[in-house]
Amino acid sequence: MEKPRSIQKVFKSKPVTEGAGIKLKRAFGFSQVPLLDPFLLLDDFRSGNPADYLKGFPWHPHRGIETITYLLEGTVGHKDSLGNEGVIHPGDVQWMTAGSGIIHEEMPFGNERGSVAGFQLWANLPASQKMTAPQYRDITAAMIPEVSLGHGITARIICGRLQGSTGPVEGIAIDPEYLDVTIPPGATWNHPVKDGYTIFAYIIAGKGLFGHDTEPFSFDTQGVSYFDMETGPFMENETVVLYSTDGDHIHVSTDESPVRFLLLSAKPLREPVAWHGPIVMNTRKELQTAFEEYHSGTFLREHQAKP
Ligand code: FE2
Numbered sequence: 228m229e230k231p232r233s234i235q236k237v238f239k240s241k242p243v244t245e246g247a248g249i250k251l252k253r254a255f256g257f258s259q260v261p262l263l264d265p266f267l268l269l270d271d272f273r274s275g276n277p278a279d280y281l282k283g284f285p286w287h288p289h290r291g292i293e294t295i296t297y298l299l300e301g302t303v304g305h306k307d308s309l310g311n312e313g314v315i316h317p318g319d320v321q322w323m324t325a326g327s328g329i330i331h332e333e334m335p336f337g338n339e340r341g342s343v344a345g346f347q348l349w350a351n352l353p354a355s356q357k358m359t360a361p362q363y364r365d366i367t368a369a370m371i372p373e374v375s376l377g378h379g380i381t382a383r384i385i386c387g388r389l390q391g392s393t394g395p396v397e398g399i400a401i402d403p404e405y406l407d408v409t410i411p412p413g414a415t416w417n418h419p420v421k422d423g424y425t426i427f428a429y430i431i432a433g434k435g436l437f438g439h440d441t442e443p444f445s446f447d448t449q450g451v452s453y454f455d456m457e458t459g460p461f462m463e464n465e466t467v468v469l470y471s472t473d474g475d476h477i478h479v480s481t482d483e484s485p486v487r488f489l490l491l492s493a494k495p496l497r498e499p500v501a502w503h504g505p506i507v508m509n510t511r512k513e514l515q516t517a518f519e520e521y522h523s524g525t526f527l528r529e530h531q532a533k534p
Pocket residue numbers: 284287289294331333505
């Protein structure tokens with residue numbers, strides 16, 4: 228590893244209301260396109276208040292994308308138009324390739340303390356796969372390897388390869404890596420990144436230094452000023468750190484506090500994005516067709532019929 232990547236942008240999650248009135252925080256989404264290509268959106272639905280989430284996401288369609296749900300607390304019940312039905316439990320991942328189309332509902336339910344904690348990431352499909360057959364990958368917590376990276380650093384590997392262990396999600400076009408990393412106090416982690424790949428961290432607990440040195444930097448994106456006297460260059464919970472494409476690895480370190488973050492990388496698609504609601508295509512025409520089909524009842528393709 229020769230040159231660490233510098234930070235391109237830092238931004239904070241913002242409260243939004245979605246679905247049937249569910250309150251969550253959006254780390255990034257529509258207004259950032261194509262900054263995080265091939266990633267489209269990241270929602271953080273951690274809440275200790277059932278009023279925030281119980282209304283859930285009633286029946287809605289998806290086409291042209293993958294939705295990746297990673298749950299830490301509570302449960303998410305899901306049902307779809309193909310007759311699939313299941314429950315996502317803490318530590319599980321549901322990697323859903325919507326492809327040509329799926330209509331589903333997703334209903335979060337709190338644990339005994341009334342808490343739900345999870346993240347839903349949307350990744351784009353290449354034009355050549357937007358109309359592929361829908362597919363679910365139901366990944367239970369036990370299927371996700373947790374590896375020790377030395378100095379007390381650990382990572383759960385949802386997708387990718389680390390220390391000889393491979394995550395359970397394979398065969399995705401954008402060649403993603405999805406890790407849940409924890410670094411204890413006073414440690415440093417260097418992690419290689421493939422040339423030209425987009426990489427970002429989303430901090431979910433503690434604080435860490437995500438740049439390659441301690442030089443102060445000042446980010447002011449979307450009205451959020453990032454260098455403050457109190458935390459200095461340390462990044463905290465609900466923060467997205469997007470790296471530039473200038474190096475071959477990222478460098479993360481901690482001082483007195485541990486840090487936990489989701490780390491995502493993938494190969495950018497560099498294709499046009501036509502996005503409305505839960506459907507993301509390449510052209511307006513394809514988008515129009517999708518909505519016309521949804522409203523006329525021809526949205527689901529025959530090849531999706533349940534075996
Ligand atoms: Fe959905």
